[in-house]
Amino acid sequence: GEDVEQSLFLSVREGDSSVINCTYTDSSSTYLYWYKQEPGAGLQLLTYIFSNMDMKQDQRLTVLLNKKDKHLSLRIADTQTGDSAIYFCARMDSSYKLIFGSGTRLLVRP
């Protein structure tokens, strides 16, 4: 399978929580990232987590890392229509290169 995998699409209702999942294969990854991309724009860093952490919370965003299962998730609380975008999970390799997942398109319905 791919190095970093994500589900392609998620649809939620405004005000609900969104959970975007990501799995990776290389357990040596030190940092894992979540980026947001709006149409026609570059990538915006949302948050990152170091591999020795289990959880990191930043306002509406909560990142959970299960290192044993190589599973990373991003939870967005109280999802707003402005959160509609593509969300990329990425891991950093030893050369500072980012290995990206295919991206999850989040659609927030009013």
Next chain:
Amino acid sequence: GAVVSQHPSRVICKSGTSVKIECRSLDFQATTMFWYRQFPKQSLMLMATSNEGSKATYEQGVEKDKFLINHASLTLSTLTVTSAHPEDSSFYICSAILSTGTSGADTQYFGPGTRLTVL
């Protein structure tokens, strides 16, 4: 802080011409920058790693003579698409590494991207 700009944001050119795209780190110095290519509805594909003062390192399958990279200063890297053809049409995104020092998290910050259309 940590703003990366790209210029131009959009360019349309004729087949056979060369196009230069600039990537600048506006409020920090970046010894390492990256160039990515993104096709519609796809993920980012790393093209090359640009190191200030040295030759770029290209990923497998990327033609270094076609995609010329110059990283002449700590705040500027340029990507020149030489003899562009329609298949080079894509969204090109650069990123720059911000070394945070004490925290140890060297984070990549991305530019807004350049949409290249080759007619």
